[in-house]
Amino acid sequence: MCWCIFAGNSGSTAMTDIYLYILLSSTGILFIYWILGWTKIGLYRKAAQTTAQPVSIIVCAHNELHNLKLLIPKLLQQDHPDFEIIIVNDRSDDGTYDFMLETKSDRIKNVTVDQVHDHINTKKYAITLGIRAAKHDVLLFTDADCMPYSDQWIQEMTNGFTDQTDFCIGVSQYTKTKGFLNRYIRYETLLTAINYSSWALAGNPYMAVGRNLAYRKSSFLEHKGFNKFQHITGGDDDLLINQFANKKNTQVVLGADALTHSIPKTGWNTYFKQKLRHFSVSKYYSTKDKALLGLQSLSNLLYWLSLIILALQTNQYEIPLAVLGFRWIILMNLNFFTSKKIGDRMNSWLVPVLDLFYVLFVTITGTIAIFTKKVKWK
Structure with a gap:
């Protein structure tokens, strides 16, 4: 029927048929x-309440004095009977060391990183020291600029x-502020969370975010930690999951009480560098996961290219507009209902604009990341 509309009204060419096929297939x-x-x-459905397990919270901080002053009180207020907080001070020169000495609590343990080692990425080294210092088997990770919702x-x-x-994957969103950049960051973060949480729930965990992730110390040591990818910048969260998590040893935790939120970037340049670092790690994913993610990205790109070409080549807009409307209705509902389930409801009215920008930004940044040999943490 689709081909008939074009053939009857615009003398459909073979190329137009191909573009239409690509549009519908994608x-x-x-x-x-x-x-x-x-x-x-x-x-x-979230898991039933269980007996509280002893937990070691690990936070790595490089010149994060301001954020630590906000985070530590929030962590100390957690309603849990048995936990410790390990702050790994990674070569800070902003007064973090003195502040941590002055912070009095039996729950807090300080670990200091004084030097960089050539054989291992700086953040992975800091995390490894924090894990070694942990007295409990269950480790819970977040960043210094993160806050638990509850x-x-x-x-x-x-x-x-x-x-x-062995692994519990959580979700972390970004704090809502004004401006298009913030709306886009929150939208992109939600789509990423939908991907990794739904895939994990389907039995294929492929990544997580270190802003809200828990795993066992015993499992980390059994797999020799970051040994297989210790030289790579980033990947302390997603590469760990990609290599060692599976259907049987991984759980997903969703809901407002399990959520953390972070301070978002406020400039496009710094945000681009952050995403470049994130995307550069994905080239080390398993072949299966790269294929699945690649198919998703390629389908997004081909969708928009074929849609635009069809709109320009023919005076018949029924099919392109119908397919576009279908896409946006699905995405707006997906955005609304999944964000509600995750615990941070988002408005959907900007989805059409954010959707197009998302495809452009991810395509450009992802392509650059493939050819980027080295990026830095801090």
């Missing part, structure tokens, strides 16, 4: 990804642990 492929996210997150954060994130569980 829409079908993307629909599968969207439905996976919608159903898996929609059907998610005083139940520790309890919620550790509820997922059973005897078979």
Whole structure:
């Protein structure tokens, strides 16, 4: 029927038929990804309350004095009977060392990194020292510029642990502020969270974010930590999951009480560098995960290219507009319902604009990341 509309009204050419086929095929492929996210997150039910497990919270900080002054009180207020807070001061020169000495609490343990080692990435080295200092098997990670939404954060994130569980994947959003950049950051972060949480719920964990991630010290040591990718900048979270997490040993934790939020970038240049660092790690994913992510990205790109070409080549807009409307209706509903389930509801009215910008930004940044040999943490 689709071909008939074009043939009858505009003398459809063979190339037009090909573009239409690409448009409909890419829409079908993307629909599968969207439905996976919608159903898996929609059907998610959080684990029943379990006996509180002792937990070691690990935070690595490089010149994060201001943020530590905000974060540490929030962590100390957590409603959990048995936890310690390990602050790894990674070569800070902003007064962090003196502040930590003055911060009095039996729950806090200070670890200091004084030098850089050539054989291992600086952040991975800092994390490794924090893990070695931890006295508990369950480790819960966040960043210095993050905040838990609730005083139940520790309890919620550790509820997922059973005897078979080595990894608990949480979600972290960015604080809502004014401006298009912030709206885009929150939108992109939500789409990423939909991807990694729904895939993990489907039995294929491929990444996580270190702003809200828990795993066992025993599992980390058993797999020899970051040994396989210790020289790579980034990947202390997603490469660890990509290499060692599987359907049987991984749980996902969703909900407002399990959520953390971070301070977003305020400039396009700094945000671009952050995403470049994130995307540069994905080239080390497993072949299967690179293929699945590549298919998703390629389908997005081909969708827009074929849609634009069809709109320019023919006076018949029924099919392109119908497919575009279908896409935006799905994405607006996906955005609304999944963000609600995750615990940080987002408005959907800007999705059409954010969607187009997302495809452009991810395509450009991802392509540059493939050819970038080295990026820095701090």
